[in-house]
Amino acid sequence: MDLYGSTFLFCLNTGKKGVIYVSIFKKLSWFFRQEWKAYFVGVFFLIIVAILQVVSPRVVGIIIDEIALGTLTMASLWKWSAVILVAGVLQYLFRYIWRMKIWGTSAELEKILRSRLFKHFTEMDAVFFQKYRTGDLMAHATNDLNAIRMVAGAGILTLADSISSGGITLFTMFFLIDWRLTLIAMIPLPALTLVSRILGQKMHKRFRKAQAAFSSLNDKTQESVSGVKVIKTFGEEEEDIHDFEAMTKDVVAKNKAVYRVDALFDPAIQLILGLSFALTIIFGGRFVVEGSISIGQLVSFISYIGMMAWPMLAVGRLFNVLERGSASYSRIDELLKEKSTIQEQKNAIRTPVTGDLDFQVSSFSYPNSEEISLQDVGFHLEKGQTLGIVGRTGSGKSTIFRLLLREYDQYTGSINYNGIDIRDYSLDALLSGIGYVPQDNFLFSSDVRENIRFADPSISQQKVEEAALLTAIHHDILGFPDGYDTLVGERGVSLSGGQKQRIAIARALVTEPELLILDDSLSAVDAKTEEAILTGLKEKRADQTTIIAAHRISSVMHANEIIVLDEGRIVERGTHHELMELDGWYRRMYEKQQLETKLEGKDEA
Ligand SMILES: Nc1ncnc2c1ncn2[C@@H]1O[C@H](COP(=O)(O)OP(=O)(O)OP(=O)(O)O)[C@@H](O)[C@H]1O
Numbered sequence: 190m191d192l193y194g195s196t197f198l199f200c201l202n203t204g205k206k207g208v209i210y211v212s213i214f215k216k217l218s219w220f221f222r223q224e225w226k227a228y229f230v231g232v233f234f235l236i237i238v239a240i241l242q243v244v245s246p247r248v249v250g251i252i253i254d255e256i257a258l259g260t261l262t263m264a265s266l267w268k269w270s271a272v273i274l275v276a277g278v279l280q281y282l283f284r285y286i287w288r289m290k291i292w293g294t295s296a297e298l299e300k301i302l303r304s305r306l307f308k309h310f311t312e313m314d315a316v317f318f319q320k321y322r323t324g325d326l327m328a329h330a331t332n333d334l335n336a337i338r339m340v341a342g343a344g345i346l347t348l349a350d351s352i353s354s355g356g357i358t359l360f361t362m363f364f365l366i367d368w369r370l371t372l373i374a375m376i377p378l379p380a381l382t383l384v385s386r387i388l389g390q391k392m393h394k395r396f397r398k399a400q401a402a403f404s405s406l407n408d409k410t411q412e413s414v415s416g417v418k419v420i421k422t423f424g425e426e427e428e429d430i431h432d433f434e435a436m437t438k439d440v441v442a443k444n445k446a447v448y449r450v451d452a453l454f455d456p457a458i459q460l461i462l463g464l465s466f467a468l469t470i471i472f473g474g475r476f477v478v479e480g481s482i483s484i485g486q487l488v489s490f491i492s493y494i495g496m497m498a499w500p501m502l503a504v505g506r507l508f509n510v511l512e513r514g515s516a517s518y519s520r521i522d523e524l525l526k527e528k529s530t531i532q533e534q535k536n537a538i539r540t541p542v543t544g545d546l547d548f549q550v551s552s553f554s555y556p557n558s559e560e561i562s563l564q565d566v567g568f569h570l571e572k573g574q575t576l577g578i579v580g581r582t583g584s585g586k587s588t589i590f591r592l593l594l595r596e597y598d599q600y601t602g603s604i605n606y607n608g609i610d611i612r613d614y615s616l617d618a619l620l621s622g623i624g625y626v627p628q629d630n631f632l633f634s635s636d637v638r639e640n641i642r643f644a645d646p647s648i649s650q651q652k653v654e655e656a657a658l659l660t661a662i663h664h665d666i667l668g669f670p671d672g673y674d675t676l677v678g679e680r681g682v683s684l685s686g687g688q689k690q691r692i693a694i695a696r697a698l699v700t701e702p703e704l705l706i707l708d709d710s711l712s713a714v715d716a717k718t719e720e721a722i723l724t725g726l727k728e729k730r731a732d733q734t735t736i737i738a739a740h741r742i743s744s745v746m747h748a749n750e751i752i753v754l755d756e757g758r759i760v761e762r763g764t765h766h767e768l769m770e771l772d773g774w775y776r777r778m779y780e781k782q783q784l785e786t787k788l789e790g791k792d793e794a
Pocket residue numbers: 319555556558562580581582583584585586587588589628
C-alpha cells in the first residue's frame with residue numbers, strides 16, 4: 190500500500206495535482222510578498238508553539254521516571270510543575286498571536302479580492318451581465334472568495350503547522366525516545382491523511398449539494414409567501430404544498446448524506462490511532478522490559494502519538510483546501526479578465542456633453558441575436574427640443590436609449606453630440622449629462638431625500654423639493670409618515686407605482702441634465718398629473734433636450750417631433766398634427782386612447 194506516497198512533500202513534486210498545489214501559492218505570491226511580515230511573525234510563533242508542545246509530555250515522563258526510581262522530591266515536583274505551567278501559558282499566548290496574524294491577514298486577501306471584483310462588476314457592460322447570471326456572480330463573490338481566503342489562512346497554517354509540529358514531534362520521538370519504536374508506531378498514521386483527504390472531499394461535495402438544496406427551498410419559500418395571493422386566486426395551494434414537501438424531503442435527504450460521511454470521521458481516526466497505540470504498547474512494553482527505554486519515556490511517547498494525529502489529518506485537509514482554492518482562483522481570474530466591450534478612448538473628451546443631438550443608426554443587433562433591433566433610425570434634436578417615441582411593445586424604443594447611454598457600441602451609423610461622436614467622450618462626460626428614467630424604476634433602501642439626490646448627496650433640500658414639485662410628488666411626500674425622511678425601497682413604506690415613477694423622475698431631474706430620457710416613465714400616473722408634469726417640464730427645461738418614450742400618446746403629443754417605431758424601423762414621423770393628418774397607426778392609437786379615457790371618465794362619474 191502506497192501510504193507514504195500521499196505525504197505532502199512527495200505530492201508537491203509529483204504529477205499534475207502537485208502542480209495545482211504549488212501553482213495556487215504562486216498565483217497568490219503577490220499577496221504573500223505584500224504581507225510577508227505578518228506571515229513571518231505568524232509562522233515564527235507557530236514553530237515556537239510546536240517546540241513548546243513537546244515539553245509537557247516529556248516533563249510528565251521525567252516525573253514518572255523519578256517516581257519509579259524513588260528520586261522525586263517536592264522541590265523537583267514544583268520545578269517540573271512550573272515548567273509545564275509556563276509552557277502552557279506561553280503556548281496560549283503564542284497561539285493567540287499566530288491565529289491573529291494568519292487568520293487576520295487572510296481576511297485581508299478576501300477584502301482585496303472582493304473590492305477588485307466589485308469594481309470590475311461596476312465597470313462591466315450589458316454584454317457581461319447577460320452572459321453571467323446575477324446569482325452566479327453572487328456565488329463567485331461569496332463561495333469562491335471564501336475558498337481563496339482559506340488558502341491564505343487555513344492553507345498556510347496547515348502547511349506550516351504540519352511541517353513544524355509534525356516535524357518537531359517526530360524528531361523528539363525519533364532522537365529523544367527511540368527510533369525503532371517511532372518507525373513501528375508511525376506505520377498506521379499516514380492512513381489519517383488519506384481519511385481526511387477522501388472523506389473531506391466527499392463531505393465537501395455533499396455539503397455543497399445540501400446547501401444548494403437549502404437555498405432552493407429558501408427561494409421557494411420566499412416565492413410562495415410573496416405570491417400567496419396569486420396562488421390562492423388560482424386555487425394552486427395543494428400543488429404548492431406538494432412542491433414544498435418534495436423540496437423539504439430533498440433537503441433532509443441531502444443533509445443525511447452529509448451526516449453519513451461525517452459520522453465516519455471520528456471512528457476512523459480512533460481506529461487508526463488505536464492501532465498505533467496498540468503497536469506502541471506491544472513493542473514499547475517489550476523495550477521497557479528489555480530496559481532500552483524507561484516507563485516515563487513510554488508515557489511521553491504515547492502522548493506524542495496523539496500529537497501526531499493532527500499534522501497527519503492536516504495534510505489531507507491541506508490538499509482539499511488547495512484544490513478548492515485553485516479552482517476558485519481560476520473562476521475569479523476568468524471573471525476579472527473579462528473586458529468590457531465599451532472602452533473609453535485614451536484622449537477622450539472630458540467636458541460634459543451639450544448642444545444638438547444627432548442620432549443616425551443604420552443597423553443594430555444585440556450581441557448573440559440574429560434579429561435586427563434597429564434599422565435606419567435617425568433623428569436630429571436641437572438643444573431644447575423634445576422628441577416623442579411611440580410604438581408597440583418590442584418595437585425598439587428602449588434600444589434607442591441603450592445606444593444613447595453607450596450600453597452597446599456595436600452598431601453601424603453614428604450618434605453625435607454637438608457634432609462629436611459619443612464614443613469620443615469619456616463615459617462620465619456622456620452619462621453625467623443624461624438623466625435617464627428607466628421603465629422599471631428602482632428605489633434604493635434609503636429615505637426619499639437620498640433617493641432623489643442619489644447622483645449627488647450634496648444637493649440642497651430646496652433643489653430636492655423643486656424637483657419633487659415639478660414631478661407632482663412633493664405633496665405626497667409631505668403626507669408620508671416622516672416626510673422626506675421616510676424610508677422607501679425594500680424595507681420602507683409601500684408606494685404606489687405612480688409615486689415610485691414620480692420619485693424616479695425627480696431623481697433624474699434634480700441634476701438638471703442636458704438630456705432627459707423618460708422611458709415609459711409616466712405609465713402609472715393618471716392623465717391629469719401627467720399633464721401637469723409635462724407642462725412643468727416644458728417650462729423648466731426650455732433650454733434642455735428631452736426624449737419621451739411612451740405607450741400613451743398623450744405623453745408625447747406636445748413634442749417637437751414624434752417618431753412611430755415598428756419592428757425597429759420608423760414607420761411614421763412628424764408633429765402631432767402631421768401624424769393625425771397622415772391617418773395611420775398614430776391616429777388610430779390616439780383615437781382609441783381618447784375613447785378609453787372618455788369611457789373611464791364616464792365610469793368614474
Ligand atoms: N438584451 C437583449 N438581447 C437580445 N434582444 C433584445 C435584448 N433586449 C431587447 N431585445 C429585443 O430587441 C427588440 C426591441 O426591444 P426594446 O426593449 O427596445 O422594445 P421597446 O419598444 O422598448 O418595448 P417595450 O415598450 O415593451 O419596452 C425586441 O425584439 C427585443 O426582444
